[in-house]
Amino acid sequence: MSKAKVIAVAREKLFREGDVKGKYVIDAKGRIIGRVKGLVLSQDGKDFGILVTVEKDGIVVDDNLFIRSRDIRAISDVVLLDVIVDVTEVAEEKASE
Numbered sequence: 001m002s003k004a005k006v007i008a009v010a011r012e013k014l015f016r017e018g019d020v021k022g023k024y025v026i027d028a029k030g031r032i033i034g035r036v037k038g039l040v041l042s043q044d045g046k047d048f049g050i051l052v053t054v055e056k057d058g059i060v061v062d063d064n065l066f067i068r069s070r071d072i073r074a075i076s077d078v079v080l081l082d083v084i085v086d087v088t089e090v091a092e093e094k095a096s097e
Helices: 003-011 087-095
Strands: 024-026 032-041 048-056 059-068 072-075 079-081
Touching (some): 032 059, 059 087
Antiparallel strands (some): 024 032, 048 059
């Protein structure tokens, strides 16, 4: 492996499930939509996502909302999304199932 590749890998931030589980998830409008329930990985291992427990007014409206990795802007103290999540719409969709 070239020196440049080694440096790039060393600078990449890697997360374990325990690092993100329980973090607040904030959508692109700055609204807290819930908390990370867990991580999921594609069968080929090339993509991942998070499962979010979504709450509205303190009530869980969806316990397994899937957010793809491409919709995640950043992970730090919180998980910041690049997408808008309408919690009311999520609740309505879940109720109709």
